[in-house]
Amino acid sequence: MIRFRFVDDHRDTHEVKRMCTVLGIHRSSYYKWRAGKAARLARQQADAALVDRIRAHHQEWDHTLGYRRMTAELADDDAVPGTVNHKRVARL
Structure with a gap:
């Protein structure tokens, strides 16, 4: 705000x-x-790291992945900690 x-x-x-x-x-x-400032900063940093992984997968698949397939790729990626919701992938 x-x-x-x-x-x-x-x-x-x-x-x-x-x-x-x-x-x-x-x-x-x-x-x-x-x-909540610290929590927002941590979430922004986590989003930035996830965007880097999304860009790497997007480049690897010749820019053909949508958010659903991207979510599946991120679920198989060991560099991504935990699970990632498809809504978060679509937002990023």
């Missing part, structure tokens, strides 16, 4: 309570967003 990022960027110069009131957001929502 852009508003939460704005509050986070300016919290050293202005009160968080005042900015949240002016922007019309709840302070608890801001603090919950801020607490």
